[in-house]
Amino acid sequence: MNSNVALSLAVLATALAGCQSLDRSISQIGYTPIRPPQTIVAPGSIIRVTSARPLKVATLCTPASAYTSALKVEVSDAATYKWSQTIKSSFDLEAKYKDLINAELGQRSVRSVDMTLANGKVLVLPDVEISRAVIAGATDPACQHTVAYWRGRNVPLSIVSEVLQADVTFTIIFESDVSADVQAKITKDIAPKLLANVGIITDNTVQGEALFWGVRDAPELVELYTSGQVAGPLDEEMAAAAHRSPSSIQGLLGSRTRTKVRSPILSDEAVVEVTLEGAATQ
Numbered sequence: 001m002n003s004n005v006a007l008s009l010a011v012l013a014t015a016l017a018g019c020q021s022l023d024r025s026i027s028q029i030g031y032t033p034i035r036p037p038q039t040i041v042a043p044g045s046i047i048r049v050t051s052a053r054p055l056k057v058a059t060l061c062t063p064a065s066a067y068t069s070a071l072k073v074e075v076s077d078a079a080t081y082k083w084s085q086t087i088k089s090s091f092d093l094e095a096k097y098k099d100l101i102n103a104e105l106g107q108r109s110v111r112s113v114d115m116t117l118a119n120g121k122v123l124v125l126p127d128v129e130i131s132r133a134v135i136a137g138a139t140d141p142a143c144q145h146t147v148a149y150w151r152g153r154n155v156p157l158s159i160v161s162e163v164l165q166a167d168v169t170f171t172i173i174f175e176s177d178v179s180a181d182v183q184a185k186i187t188k189d190i191a192p193k194l195l196a197n198v199g200i201i202t203d204n205t206v207q208g209e210a211l212f213w214g215v216r217d218a219p220e221l222v223e224l225y226t227s228g229q230v231a232g233p234l235d236e237e238m239a240a241a242a243h244r245s246p247s248s249i250q251g252l253l254g255s256r257t258r259t260k261v262r263s264p265i266l267s268d269e270a271v272v273e274v275t276l277e278g279a280a281t282q
Contacts, residue, residue, distance in 0.1 A: 022115070022213075025086045031164055031214030032264075036195060041212055043125035044071045045160040046143065046222065048150055060150065060157070061143035066225070069138040071129045076162075079122035083164050087117035109186055111173045113194075117166040117213075124162045130224045139225060147226055158264065159221035164214035170194050170206040217264045 023033040034041060041047065044063035050056045063071055102108045133139055150157055172190075174183050184203045191198045191206045200207040 022087075022117075026164065026214040029082055029086060029214075031162070031216055033214050034212060037168065037208065037211040037213050038195075039210065039212060041160050041163065041215055043073045043123050043160050043163055044129070046147060046225070047158055047160060047217065049156045060146050061140070066140055066143040067133050067138050068140055069133065069136065071125060071133065073129075074124050074126060076122045076124045079124070079162070080120060083122050083166070084120040087120050087166055109175055109178050109182070111175050114171045114173070116169045116171070118169075119210075120164070120166045122162060123165055125160070127218075127221065127224065130159070130221055134224065134227055144226065147222065151222070151226070156219070157222045158217040158219040159225065160215050161218040161221065162216040163212045165210055165212055167209045168195070168207065168211060172204045172206075174204065219264065 026033040040059050040062060042063050044066060045059050046061040046066055047057045047059055050058050102110055147157060172183075172187055174186070178186075180203060187204055187206060188201055191201050194206050195208045195211070198206060199209050
């Protein structure tokens with residue numbers, strides 16, 4: 001993928017995928033809604049803020065480019081139950097989104113667009129997984145260098161610790177005078193504006209699987225990720241701490257690097273727009 005390609009689509013795409021009632025529901029359970037729904041901010045991704053108003057973040061490193069071995073991500077049963085209850089409803093996109101679609105098409109063809117989510121899961125990255133990667137020397141040097149570059153410029157960085165995942169089906173209700181052929185063409189044309197990762201397209205539906213809709217982040221995990229570089233080679237004391245518990249190794253790292261637990265850089269009171277930077281494509 002070209003490093004300049006942004007997965008944050010145009011304002012139209014953000015509005016279409018950003019049903020306000022769903023955003024509010026995501027915020028109410030303590031996550032930051034992300035738009036458009038996509039898959040690049042998996043747990044373990046390293047992100048930076050590129051704009052405060054509106055809130056935008058860029059993915060510096062995906063898990064695949066940040067770590068040389070796969071992280072073990074867990075499914076939280078309790079959080080998954082709450083998320084699954086949240087998405088039981090079928091969310092109607094507001095009338096203004098229908099108008100935006102019609103304006104994009106240059107004609108009034110769409111009556112409404114319904115959005116249904118299913119197969120909800122909450123994916124969680126245990127802190128100890130980053131500790132294990134550091135101890136095993138499984139952090140990628142290129143990502144380490146990129147993180148050091150932005151930290152040196154005091155840019156807020158964080159690591160995605162949890163994501164809300166779900167499948168989605170957009171059902172497009174057309175005006176009665178729109179032929180089947182035209183419906184199929186319109187659906188195909190607007191599919192990329194509804195989703196960053198388009199799956200199955202039919203005459204009047206657009207589907208996406210295992211997309212991320214909300215995130216939580218933990219800035220202090222960036223200190224943990226860079227601990228091998230900041231604190232020097234990991235010694236026997238560090239290895240012993242890792243075997244005891246994640247909290248013990250973080251306490252040890254904190255004493256060496258004067259780490260302070262920071263507030264998340266993302267807020268559950270805003271919708272974040274996500275882009276992909278060149279470092280994530282290496």
